[in-house]
Amino acid sequence: MENKCAIEMKGITKRFGKVVANDSIDLSIYSGEILALLGENGSGKTTLMNMLSGIYQPDEGKIFKDGQEIYIRSPREAYQYGIGMIHQHYKLVEVFTAAQNVILGLDDEKLDLAKTEGKVKEIASRYGFDIDPSMKVYDMSVSQKQTVEIIKVLYRGASILVLDEPTAVLTPQETQKLFRILKNMREDGKAIIIITHKLNEVMEVSDKVAVLRKGRYVGTVETRNTNPQALTDMMVGHAVMLNIDRPKYEKPEEKLIVEHLTVLDQEGVKRLDDVSFTAKTGEILGIAGISGSGQKELLEAITGLYPIKNGSIRFVREKGKEVELMGLPPKRIRQEGVGMAFVPEDRLGMGLVGSMGMTGNMLLRSWRKGKGLLVEKKEPEELAKKIWEELEVVTPGTNYPVRRLSGGNVQKVLVGREIASQPEVLLTAYAVRGLDINTSYTIYNLLTEEKMKGVAVVYVGEDLDVLLELSDRILVLCGGQVAGIVDARSATKEEIGLMMTQFVTKEE
Amino acid sequence: MSQEKRIPFVRLAKRAEMDRKKVWLIRISSIFVAFILGSIPMMLTGSNPIEAYSVIISGSLSRPVYIRQTVKIAIPLLGCALAIAPCFKMRFWNIGAEGQITMGAMVSTYFALFFVKKVPNLPFLPDGSPNVTLLLIMLVSGAVAGGIWGLIPAFFKAKWNTNETLFTLMMNYIAIGIVAWLQGGPWEGRKGSQLIPMFDKSARLPDVFGVNCGWIIVLVLVVLMYIYMSRTKQGYEIAVIGDSVNTARYAGMNVGYIIMRTMFISGAISGLVGFLIVSGSNYTLYSGVANNVGFTAITVAWLSQLNSFAMIIISMILAVLDKGANTLQTRMGVPASIADIITGILLFAMLSSEFFINYKLVFRRSDKKEVSA
Ligand SMILES: Nc1ncnc2c1ncn2[C@@H]1O[C@H](COP(=O)(O)OP(=O)(O)O)[C@@H](O)[C@H]1O
Ligand SMILES: [Mg+2]
Numbered sequence: 072m073e074n075k076c077a078i079e080m081k082g083i084t085k086r087f088g089k090v091v092a093n094d095s096i097d098l099s100i101y102s103g104e105i106l107a108l109l110g111e112n113g114s115g116k117t118t119l120m121n122m123l124s125g126i127y128q129p130d131e132g133k134i135f136k137d138g139q140e141i142y143i144r145s146p147r148e149a150y151q152y153g154i155g156m157i158h159q160h161y162k163l164v165e166v167f168t169a170a171q172n173v174i175l176g177l178d179d180e181k182l183d184l185a186k187t188e189g190k191v192k193e194i195a196s197r198y199g200f201d202i203d204p205s206m207k208v209y210d211m212s213v214s215q216k217q218t219v220e221i222i223k224v225l226y227r228g229a230s231i232l233v234l235d236e237p238t239a240v241l242t243p244q245e246t247q248k249l250f251r252i253l254k255n256m257r258e259d260g261k262a263i264i265i266i267t268h269k270l271n272e273v274m275e276v277s278d279k280v281a282v283l284r285k286g287r288y289v290g291t292v293e294t295r296n297t298n299p300q301a302l303t304d305m306m307v308g309h310a311v312m313l314n315i316d317r318p319k320y321e322k323p324e325e326k327l328i329v330e331h332l333t334v335l336d337q338e339g340v341k342r343l344d345d346v347s348f349t350a351k352t353g354e355i356l357g358i359a360g361i362s363g364s365g366q367k368e369l370l371e372a373i374t375g376l377y378p379i380k381n382g383s384i385r386f387v388r389e390k391g392k393e394v395e396l397m398g399l400p401p402k403r404i405r406q407e408g409v410g411m412a413f414v415p416e417d418r419l420g421m422g423l424v425g426s427m428g429m430t431g432n433m434l435l436r437s438w439r440k441g442k443g444l445l446v447e448k449k450e451p452e453e454l455a456k457k458i459w460e461e462l463e464v465v466t467p468g469t470n471y472p473v474r475r476l477s478g479g480n481v482q483k484v485l486v487g488r489e490i491a492s493q494p495e496v497l498l499t500a501y502a503v504r505g506l507d508i509n510t511s512y513t514i515y516n517l518l519t520e521e522k523m524k525g526v527a528v529v530y531v532g533e534d535l536d537v538l539l540e541l542s543d544r545i546l547v548l549c550g551g552q553v554a555g556i557v558d559a560r561s562a563t564k565e566e567i568g569l570m571m572t573q574f575v576t577k578e579e
Numbered sequence: 580m581s582q583e584k585r586i587p588f589v590r591l592a593k594r595a596e597m598d599r600k601k602v603w604l605i606r607i608s609s610i611f612v613a614f615i616l617g618s619i620p621m622m623l624t625g626s627n628p629i630e631a632y633s634v635i636i637s638g639s640l641s642r643p644v645y646i647r648q649t650v651k652i653a654i655p656l657l658g659c660a661l662a663i664a665p666c667f668k669m670r671f672w673n674i675g676a677e678g679q680i681t682m683g684a685m686v687s688t689y690f691a692l693f694f695v696k697k698v699p700n701l702p703f704l705p706d707g708s709p710n711v712t713l714l715l716i717m718l719v720s721g722a723v724a725g726g727i728w729g730l731i732p733a734f735f736k737a738k739w740n741t742n743e744t745l746f747t748l749m750m751n752y753i754a755i756g757i758v759a760w761l762q763g764g765p766w767e768g769r770k771g772s773q774l775i776p777m778f779d780k781s782a783r784l785p786d787v788f789g790v791n792c793g794w795i796i797v798l799v800l801v802v803l804m805y806i807y808m809s810r811t812k813q814g815y816e817i818a819v820i821g822d823s824v825n826t827a828r829y830a831g832m833n834v835g836y837i838i839m840r841t842m843f844i845s846g847a848i849s850g851l852v853g854f855l856i857v858s859g860s861n862y863t864l865y866s867g868v869a870n871n872v873g874f875t876a877i878t879v880a881w882l883s884q885l886n887s888f889a890m891i892i893i894s895m896i897l898a899v900l901d902k903g904a905n906t907l908q909t910r911m912g913v914p915a916s917i918a919d920i921i922t923g924i925l926l927f928a929m930l931s932s933e934f935f936i937n938y939k940l941v942f943r944r945s946d947k948k949e950v951s952a
Contacts, residue, residue: 130941376828402831413829421825427818434815435830444811 074101077231077262078123078154083132085118092118095132096288098281100231105253105263107273107294110283111306111507113477116266117159119283120233124156125149155224156233161216163208169219170204173226187226194225198255201248213362214245221252231262238267242361243535243568250276268508270299271536282306307509315515315540317560318523320353325387326527327373327496332382334372342368344551346382350496350527355518357542357559358531359567365551366531367416370498374413375401386411386496412494414486416501416531418478422485425474429455429466429484432473436492458487462513479510486514490521497521500531515541535564549574591938602936606884609932610896610925617921624913631907631917638906639899647789651860653898654790655680655852658797659876660883660890661804662848665841668808668885669821673842675732675747676849677873678754681866683725683850684857685758687717688775688864691782691857692766700781710781717782718854725850726843728754733842737835751873759866766864775864784859791859798891800848805887817841849873878922882929897922 078100085093092115100106110116121127123134125143133140136152143149149156163172170187188204195202202218211219217237224232234253238246253263253276267273273280274294282289282305289305303311327350334343343365350356358366371377373384375396384396386409394407404411415421423432433451441447455469462483466476473484486502499518503511518541522528532538538545542559547570554570597605618628639649659676666673690698690713700710732746761775768776784791808814816837820827827834852872857864879897883889904918 374829376825400831400833401829402833405831415829417825420823421829424819424822424826426822431815431818435819435826438812438815438830444813446810446812446815 074103076100077102077136079135080119080123081133081135083119083122083129083134085115085122085127085130091286093122093129094286096283096286098288098291100262100264102230102262103257103260104278105257105265105276106291107277107280108264108266108283109268109270109273109280109302109306111285111509112268112479112505113285113507114283114306115286116283117235120156120235120264120266123149123154123231123233125154126156150227150229153228153230154233155227155229155231157217157220157224157235157237159235159239161220163216163219165209166207168205168207169202169211169222172208172219173204173223177227190226191222194222198225198252198259200252213240214242214248217241217249230260231264232256233264233266235266236268237265238269238272239533240362242571243564244572246272269534269536270302273302274299284308303508307507311508311512315512315537316519317540317543318519320523320525323351323353325349326352327529328383328385328387328393329373330383330385332369332372332384333380334368334377335380336368342551343372346548346551346553348546348553348556350529352495352525352527353522354543355522355528355530355541357538357545358529358548359533359535359538359545359571360548360554361571362533364548364571366500366548368551369548370413370415370500370529370531373498374411375399375404410493410495412489412492412497414482414489414497414499414502416504418481418485419474423473423481426472428468428470428472429459429464430469432484433458433488433491436488454488454491458484458491462487478505479507482506482510482514486517490517494521494526496527496529498529498531501533502530503537504533511537535567538567539564547571589940589942591940597936605932605936606929609928613921613925613928616924616928617917620917620920621913624917626911626913631911631913634907634910635900635903637903638910639902643789645902649895649898649902650790650794652901653894654793654797654859655856655872656876656879656897657890657894658793658800658852658855659849659872660879660894661797661800661887662845662852663876663880664804664885664887664890665808665814665817666845667880669817669838669841671733671736671838671842672744673729673732673747673845674744674874674877675729675750676845676876677869677871678747678751679725679728679846679849680853680856680869680873681751681754681758682728683721683853684864684868685754685761685853686724686850687721687854688766688778688857690717690720691778692776695779695782707780709783709785713782714784714858717858718851721854722847722851725853726847729842729846729849730839733839737838755866755869758864758868762865778858778862782858783862784855791855793855793859796851796855801887801891808885808887813837813840875922878926882926896925 076099080096080098083093083096084091096119098119108116108120118127122129123143125146125148128144134143135141141152143152143154164175167175170184170191173191174182174187191202191204194200200218200222202215202222208216208219237249241249253265256263265276277294279291280294280297280302281291282302284306329349330347332343332346333341336342346369358369360366368377372379373396379397382397385393386396387393394409396404396409399407419425424435430448430452433454434446434448437451438446452469458464459466459469464480464483466480473481482502489497502514502518506514518528518530530542539559539562544556545559545562545567546556547554547567549571552574554573557567614632621628621631639645659680663673663676694713694716698710698713698716700708700712704711728750732743732750735741735746736743763773766775768774784793786792787795808817816827816832819830819832820834820837824834853868856868861868875897879890879893882893900918900921904915907913907917908915
């Protein structure tokens, strides 16, 4: 089947200051095809697509539609050319219904809600969406919100759809549903571009794969002629080992005992409901769950950052002596000599001081040291240099604000500091979120090394494939409750996916 | 379709990281731009800007006596900007320095009025010299009073997360009201005068090089504040909280306590400034004692990017403008409020320079070359 070329980008260059986000990129997009856009983080995928959807204009290069050169200066103009983008962060009005959100911003039509709802239903049934047009957005799950975003784009008549990392927030089942819809759209002759980091998804859903590396275009291959290993090599530029070692630790012992933990948020809603588990030395305990199932609260409660309603958190010292941590603020936990390290989800907003350099950030753990009024900068300075070297952090210097570093380097600084504190318990939340393959594997290796040193590692993650490969046991959270704890060596992805939504009652 | 018309003529682009020298160069040149722009309102009032500027300079710096008067204006500005700096670094928007100055001035005045005969001077000092013991008591009590006045809104912020901007602002009016009441009531000198009596000679700050010795105190504070903010544990805590409260909590800092402590220190410095004003230049107390210093100091702190040493220069510039504008009024009939206009333009120019440090304008390319400004 010969497909028609829908959009052609030629010699596209885009700079942000010194950063060349896109360097003379050529890309052709065909109707009736799903093109996967693959590349490490910061390789310029989002930037390139933002130029198609009218958010940025290229510094150099041309865009053609049906052989005609076009200039896309705003998202509105992009719609006129039939291009629509579903961004990583949704832009919906929470208090509006699905249909209201769909027509928001359209001025050439009367706000005839009934008609809109009809049309929304028609689009939904054509492609197999599952949606209630009169449902309010605040009642929706992430996946439902995504559906609204896609319908919004289709409603405006888009024939070229760009989806920026749509699966990052979905469960395996929801991902499958999305892929079925994308395939239906392909049959309908739409051109689809999907950005994702996950190679198995690329293999599953796409017809062609275009690869970017460091802002440059590496090439396009037919999906059926390639494999994950070849794609990774293209993406990284050299061969990468794609499996995670999972050595067994000799004699695991109980290290952190959590019993009947219940926490309430400011509105009094239960965020954790009677959670009990034990983390053992020499073990990675994976924590799976749809985002917002209580992962954040769990780790923050353990580290004394979240108020606890009920329960007990006990840290086991050598010779089995236990310390009760419940109700202790972080300062007291440290004074008790409990070696606990925490890599929070919000790296710059909680784990680091964005405006300070690496040295200032190392100080965050040791600023209290020393008797006098002055801070001692020597030790942190040395530690910063050590981490800079050992983890190959890309920064101009140890005093360069970490806020300006790329996501992967920010995370290396944070993880490096926490591991350097020689913890007995290491808690991590989404430690590889937004990181490229290389850095992700660096982090996996660091965590496994810690585990083999006898540290009790807790790994909150979102990629089930990784959780299954990296962890020893997996605790599945669902709506703040423990849906189960499984052996990661024998569990399957589907099993965990089901547990993740176990307590959710259908509202439709 | 003409493509020239379809590309926007000018658009914004993010700039590459600039080195520090260049950044400060831009900031300094923006001061000059402000003075050039400031000449427009001068011309509107019908005077020659070059002449006007030279009157401002000569009126504020040409003679030792003028310089002394200018420095006298700069002292409280500088002191109060130093007070505000740690709060702003912490992103605690303390606009209550005015009230903290007033409270400091009030309590210092209390001791100046009622303890003048009771506190013995140091034994080795000759008769008629300033009463050092009394002055020290005034200084410390003024600082503590200002500190407590600053502590109150911080306490409410720490306990109930009240809005500090409104709270500190209201505290200003309360402080001013209290002094107004004292002025017409219990502390009134001659009945019906609405004035508090002048301080006894022994309760006045001695002069050094013709200006009250407050300038030495303030310069010492510049160095101390610089060290405090960049070298001490407390300074580090303040910087972390200013960046992210959650990070501070994560690091085990007691955020509420640190906010209160910092506001006490800030208020205490403002209170000390209040003492310097009453005991160093006014020699009496009235409700307008702070004379907007608490607000102008915000401009000083902001224009100096919270850098203690830059504050010396900025407070001097503002003092020169203030003093010079008065001369301008008497000599050329230009309204003295021209100083306020120029200060406003200065603030505007400095803020827009920050914009140009981060962004550049890219003009539509002609023959493939990008012109940028
Ligand atoms: N608005 C921006 N300002 C400055 N730099 C940016 C901006 N957007 C992207 N970049 C930089 O451009 C590069 C490519 O980013 P992006 O397109 O988001 O990558 P990807 O989506 O492939 O992860 C990165 O180095 C990023 O830091
Ligand atoms: Mg992206």
